[in-house]
Amino acid sequence: xxxxxxxxxxxxxxxxxxxxxxxxxxxxxxxxxxxxxxxxxxxxxxxxxxxxxxxxxxxxxxxxxxxxxxxxxxxxxxxxxxxxxxxxxxxxxxxxxxxxxxxxxxxxxxxxxxxxxxxxxxxxxxxxxxxxxxxxxxxxxxxxxxxxxxxxxxxxxxxxxxxxxxxxxxxxxxxxxxxxxxxxxxxxxxxxxxxxxxxxxxxxxxxxxxxxxxxxxxxxxxxxxxxxxxxxxxxxxxxxxxxxxxxxxxxxxxxxxxxxxxxxxxxxxxxxxxxxxxxxxxxxxxxxxxxxxxxxxxxxxxxxxxxxxxxxxxxxxxxxxxxx
Amino acid sequence: xxxxxxxxxxxxxxxxxxxxxxxxxxxxxxxxxxxxxxxxxxxxxxxxxxxxxxxxxxxxxxxxxxxxxxxxxxxxxxxxxxxxxxxxxxxxxxxxxxxxxxxxxxxxxxxxxxxxxxxxxxxxxxxxxxxxxxxxxxxxxxxxxxxxxxxxxxxxxxxxxxxxxxxxxxxxxxxxxxxxxxxxxxxxxxxxxxxxxxxxxxxxxxxxxxxxxxxxxxxxxxxxxxxxxxxxxxxxxxxxxxxxxxxxxxxxxxxxxxxxxxxxxxxxxxxxxxxxxxxxxxxxxxxxxxxxxxxxxxxxxxxxxxxxxxxxxxxxxxxxxxxxxxxxxxxxxxxxxxxxxxx
Numbered sequence: 001x002x003x004x005x006x007x008x009x010x011x012x013x014x015x016x017x018x019x020x021x022x023x024x025x026x027x028x029x030x031x032x033x034x035x036x037x038x039x040x041x042x043x044x045x046x047x048x049x050x051x052x053x054x055x056x057x058x059x060x061x062x063x064x065x066x067x068x069x070x071x072x073x074x075x076x077x078x079x080x081x082x083x084x085x086x087x088x089x090x091x092x093x094x095x096x097x098x099x100x101x102x103x104x105x106x107x108x109x110x111x112x113x114x115x116x117x118x119x120x121x122x123x124x125x126x127x128x129x130x131x132x133x134x135x136x137x138x139x140x141x142x143x144x145x146x147x148x149x150x151x152x153x154x155x156x157x158x159x160x161x162x163x164x165x166x167x168x169x170x171x172x173x174x175x176x177x178x179x180x181x182x183x184x185x186x187x188x189x190x191x192x193x194x195x196x197x198x199x200x201x202x203x204x205x206x207x208x209x210x211x212x213x214x215x216x217x218x219x220x221x222x223x224x225x226x227x228x229x230x231x232x233x234x235x236x237x238x239x240x241x242x243x244x245x246x247x248x249x250x251x252x253x254x255x256x257x258x259x260x261x262x263x264x265x266x267x268x269x270x271x272x273x274x275x276x277x278x279x280x281x282x283x284x285x286x287x288x289x290x291x292x293x294x295x296x297x298x299x300x301x302x303x304x305x306x307x308x309x310x311x312x313x314x315x316x317x318x319x320x321x322x323x324x
Numbered sequence: 325x326x327x328x329x330x331x332x333x334x335x336x337x338x339x340x341x342x343x344x345x346x347x348x349x350x351x352x353x354x355x356x357x358x359x360x361x362x363x364x365x366x367x368x369x370x371x372x373x374x375x376x377x378x379x380x381x382x383x384x385x386x387x388x389x390x391x392x393x394x395x396x397x398x399x400x401x402x403x404x405x406x407x408x409x410x411x412x413x414x415x416x417x418x419x420x421x422x423x424x425x426x427x428x429x430x431x432x433x434x435x436x437x438x439x440x441x442x443x444x445x446x447x448x449x450x451x452x453x454x455x456x457x458x459x460x461x462x463x464x465x466x467x468x469x470x471x472x473x474x475x476x477x478x479x480x481x482x483x484x485x486x487x488x489x490x491x492x493x494x495x496x497x498x499x500x501x502x503x504x505x506x507x508x509x510x511x512x513x514x515x516x517x518x519x520x521x522x523x524x525x526x527x528x529x530x531x532x533x534x535x536x537x538x539x540x541x542x543x544x545x546x547x548x549x550x551x552x553x554x555x556x557x558x559x560x561x562x563x564x565x566x567x568x569x570x571x572x573x574x575x576x577x578x579x580x581x582x583x584x585x586x587x588x589x590x591x592x593x594x595x596x597x598x599x600x601x602x603x604x605x606x607x608x609x610x611x612x613x614x615x616x617x618x619x620x621x622x623x624x625x626x627x628x629x630x631x632x633x634x635x636x637x638x639x640x641x642x643x644x645x646x647x648x649x650x651x652x653x654x655x656x657x658x659x660x661x662x663x664x665x666x667x
Contacts, residue, residue, distance in 0.1 A: 057571055059567060059570055059571055087573040087574075087575065088573060089573070090570070090571055090572065090573035091571060091572045091573045092573065095571070095572075096571050098564060098567070098568060098571075103563065103564035103565065104564045104565055104567070104568045105565055105568070106565040106568075106569070106583050106586075106587070107565075107587070107661075107662075107663060108586050108587055108590075108660065108661055108662060108663075109582070109583070109586070110662075117572070117574070117582070118572045118573075118574075121572060121573055121574055121578075122573065152662040152663070154662070154663050168568075168572075
């Protein structure tokens, strides 16, 4: 097997807020990404999806710190790079589509300027004219049209802003794009358009994509594999078929049940009772134990390790461990 | 086309405001109790004829507007004179020719007098404002970028202190310290009676006189600029688009310059425009402490001398400069913020 494009191992992120115990936002999460592969990063709000994606680019806010682990891009350890070296990796190798493109775009700079700024930062050999040509190309690619490059974010609709964000993320032909809930706050029709666009571009450009989302439908359609997170840890990590057809972790199972099934229109929607634990007050055993329908004594004492059912299907649950 | 209409609208509003101010300015001084001629020249030896001559000289014998002798119901005068022969219209006519009347005190045209003082004030305020803005903004940026460090705390304390100091007190302390310790002049614009051999020698003398009042002015206004800049920038640095800029791999300096500062300049422009209006109050204190021959000092003296034409002229000048500063801020805003441009 070839070495993966992105190899994340045992990554842990703590948050230190004054007057509070440290919060373990992400604990020992690992995954790999091959060139051109699409991975879904799924979980409830606050489970550490965004923290994990920001940690990959080392863009955590000052309170957040990567305490352990390794992030290798093409075999190169990103956590060991100096800040200027890391700045060269950002956007050039790994770029990001942020949620809520209204706030992620600078209101007083034109869309074109914001895109060509990224182009010129990483392709310093380009003249301003060449950078503008590249910007026009990118805008055409996402269906906006180069004529609107001079306009400002407030003159764009929500969907167009997200398209512009996508164009910007592709500016320097990165190998990996992290899409952090790219369709939040968009209506359903526009969501579908944006997702189609992302999927098409991914296939055309051979991009590896990490879709951060809580929409399991998106994952089923677009992704090759799925990492399910709960309260900062990996619950289950497997190919998309395994996740949907043979989910092994009770959390994954409950999550799937909570997703409306169109073939049974009258079925009541399931939800998982309770809330995820606070990251600064985690239960001693399995983090999902207080809400788990299949909980038993051991769950409250021991934290389950990730158990490999097959080399490509991992789940962190005592049940899985005892079965095999 | 749209921006032209925007410009025309703003200019139109500024013009209307000035017209309103001119009118208000005229009546304020007519409402004040006492006939200026009598109040200003309280000398029992003056004969009735002499007072009347003075009133004629200053145009005070004419009705304020038609049918009203003075703005006093008990002094209703002759009705229906030639409407153009009233104080109000003469005032307007004179204004259009750039005449602001004649000072009661010096008997010289107010316009000449004010013109000269205006330049002195512009020199002082200009130097002080530019320094305060540059230093305040730089300090604010530094504090915001190094937020929660010692640099931040130090800059914050200094600015709070500078902002809360009373202007006249700081002026007096600096005056005392500068003159006794460094032999700087204690007041005025140029050393009186000193023959200047060259332009350079005169400029040097002017600079020595300017130093202390400018320093006072800078310190008093620097704090406010710094505090506003710091808090604005802190807000902006936590915005999502700053994270985007970081994710794009942009360098710190570029993020600050192209993304943070451009957004932070919007409230600054408003503040500067407002300050240019308020500065006159600050300048009154500073110009009085340092005997600087500027507008502020002139207003202060004119109040004491009941020199109404002088006050009227000064008020008009101040109001117009506030209006112009606001107009400039409006126009600058539309350049800086694309969201304002399309109206």
